[in-house]
Amino acid sequence: MTQQPVISCKNVWKVFGSKPEAYLKTMPEGHSYDEISADGYIAGVKDVSIEVSRGEMLVIMGLSGSGKSTLVRCFSRLHEITSGTIEIDGQDIMSLSEKELIELRRNKMGMVFQSFGLLPHRTVLENVAFPLEMRGQDKHTRRARALEVIKLVGLEGREEYFPRELSGGQQQRVGIARSLAIEPDIWFLDEPFSALDPLIRREMQDEFLRLQGLLGKTIVFITHDFDEALRLADRIAIMKDGAVEQCDTPDQIVLHPATEYVRKFTEEIDKARVITAKTLAIAETKGTGEAVSADATVKQLAKLLVHDTREVIPVTEDGIIIGGMNRTDGLTLLLEAD
């Protein structure tokens, strides 16, 4: 698959401080985050290269202050990057004129903000319809569309409320609805579900998965919640001090952490929930009897693993046996948890 990536960023730096460009030029190669801090600058994003392909959901994780929001802001050019290049659909966004940038944002991008960023003087309806209004849609179409997405996020009946009359979770849903309204191709979601209760959260996750599957949206998603990441992610990028430590599929991250930091960071994860039969399958052995699906996680297979008596269980993918997994490997993983 040689499809062009939707977002492609190379050696991106975002340095905060009084004269970041000049500083970055004179900065010695391989300066660490702390050394930069000692010089009075903050490396919000530090030499990040990453590609996101069409229809992919990339989840960014990392501790507070590790630069997740900053990176996403660079993607949408809310921040002017200090050095490096960012291409959206093959176009260098730093070279865009103001007008082209506005066009890009109106037609292709959507964003949900960490602290919602709602306009305080507009009702829910007017907030949600705001991007449509900026695009110049007529009142009736945008009203109809806004009502549709408001219903989708479960805020029916509150269309006329003002943000300050809503709870945190409701406000967050307004932010989500606003970004849904224009159905962007590329979606930046900065902890979009942080204030939601588990029930609605799950609904929203499903909704995003549905939209992504249906329309091939590209999503960059920030979260602190591993469960959420595992449910949603095609790949996970783990950030520390502005740099991406590792960017890979969930099971690779868990099985083969690139750095000590990633290993520590992912320690808490129940591996059995991440690792699939496919990962454990060994091509040389085939096993006998009923096969299991390659996508199934060890956790999902728990019952089978405990009750089955076979040593080796065959694994199928698309109807073809790709190998066999050792039952004991699976059991070991299961028992490792907690």
Added chain:
Amino acid sequence: MLDVTKKTSDKIELTRHKMALILVAVAAVLMVLRYAGLLPEALFRLPEAMIPPFAIWLDTIFNFVKDDLGLLKLTRFLTGGLEALLDTTANLLFGKRRWPNLGPIPWTSIAAVAAVLGYYLGGWRLAVLAAGTFVWTALIGQWKIAMETMSVLVIAAPVAFVIGITLGILAWRNPWLDRALKPILSVLQTLPFFTYLLPAVIFFKVGPTAGAVATIIYAIPPMILMTTLGLQKVPEEVVEAGHMSGCSRWQLLCYVYIPSARQEILVGVNQVIMLCLAMVVLTAFIGMPGLGAKLLAMMGSFKLGRSFEIGVTIVLLAVTLDRMSKAWVVKQPAHFEKGTPWWKRHVMLLLAIAAFIFFVIVSQFIEVASTVGRKQNFSQGKELDNLIKGFLNIEVVKSTTYFLRAFVNVQILIPFRNFILSIPTPAVILLVAAFALWLGGRKQAVLAAMFFSLVALSGWWDRSMITLYSVISAVSIAMLIGLPLGIVASRTERWSRRILLVCDTAQTFPSFVYLIPAIMLFGITDIAVIFSILIFAMVPLTRYTIEGLRAVPHEMTEAADMAGATRMQKLWKVQLPLALPTMAVGFNQAIMFAFFMVIIAAFIGTQDLGQELQRTLAGTDLGKNFVLGICVSLMALTFDLTIMKWASDQKRALGLGE
């Protein structure tokens, strides 16, 4: 490391204070020499010959700009539009014969609309206040003059708002403009109002237009400041949400920034309205008809009863306008349930229109509902006069005012004034510089010395010193009363609230009305001047004392309690030191107010700059007017810079933040 920096800063403090002491010592030497008769005259006062003719230079510049550059034509052309607007409101409000020739609107209609508006903004109480104000004005027989004042206000305030918000937005977008505007604004805010009036008269003809222009210029600065402040405070993420929604710059400004800064902008509106009212009243000095002019005339002819009634009208108007605009600040939009019919959404608007029309119709049939005639009003001028005279003749009152006049004036104030006048000019400059150095720092000291040297160069030194004397005496007495009052009031929540409310209300009164009680009690004397400044200046002193003391963190007073401090110890050792920076802000405001008031009080007849300034209004001494105005401004700025620097230094040192 912290220790080291602290030590060096200690050392700097030490040398700074030492330097200040040296300056004081030099000044003392100069004074001693003077009293011993050894000081050459040239060092006592700047010789006439050395005073540059600033006034003439300025006049030349003005004339050049006015005539040769054709600014006069331009301004008179520009104000054509303003004049048309003023004529319209004049016709509508008090029936001046101009387009659209519909007015005057019956007073009952205006009162009814005011009541509905009051109810919409702040409920029943505001409705009663608003209606009450207008009913009072009509019944007391001051409707026409009040409407003369209002007709200028309703034009000046919106124009000042538009100009202020535009400049504010521009200053926020362009840092260089912001940097250029800041010093101009701070000078504008300390310029005495007479300085606004004369150029207005010269460039815009005598009459409502000149008054409106002066008022507009006077009210613009706070609007600019509040706009920039509000725009800077819009949360980053809200702006980013606007960007991501694809706003163009213009859309971002109109749909995101300005609505989000609503609160600050409305606070600016409140200030614009209040300053406009204060200024419109003062335009009486350039002969604008209205409440101010009437008050001026009545006070001039010592008709205290009528003066008092006009004062009440002005105060009521001020309070109403203030409360209404403040209610607007805090009023947040509330939602209507879905499916609310449109008439319900706009019920207040409809009600206002209905009330308006109803009273217009009623007044077609009932004369009194339209205008209250001369014989029909309830003015009690004569009776009040007698009442006041009777009060002043009560033995206790009489002896008190007499004592104040005789003792305080003769024994304290006049000697103090003579003392200030006896100090050699260079010694005063040194003393002021020492004061600025002690409290502020090197920069403040240099500026202070420069500013006062300029005052000396202006050739109006003695009059400036008399102005300074009035300010210092009045503020000192205000402190003697205001600080203890604030301290006592701050003890309990209830009293704090009450006194703060009084201060808040008093602060909205146009300064002019403070003259009324002063003249009532003391007639036309020096004491009356000091008294009017004193009550005006006491307001911020008391207010900030209470606020400073109330803001002392609870843990600290509790810690003092646990350490076994007595009330007095707690006050002196804990509360006052912590409250001092805030109190200093109040002190500063008191001084600014005093400079403002001293110029107005010139009306009573003083010998200071104010008196001269007022004289320039009669002629067309633009140059002299400016020189005098700038003298006042320079002195006020010196205090402002120094005290505010001290307050912010102190706040930082105490870790209280800004």
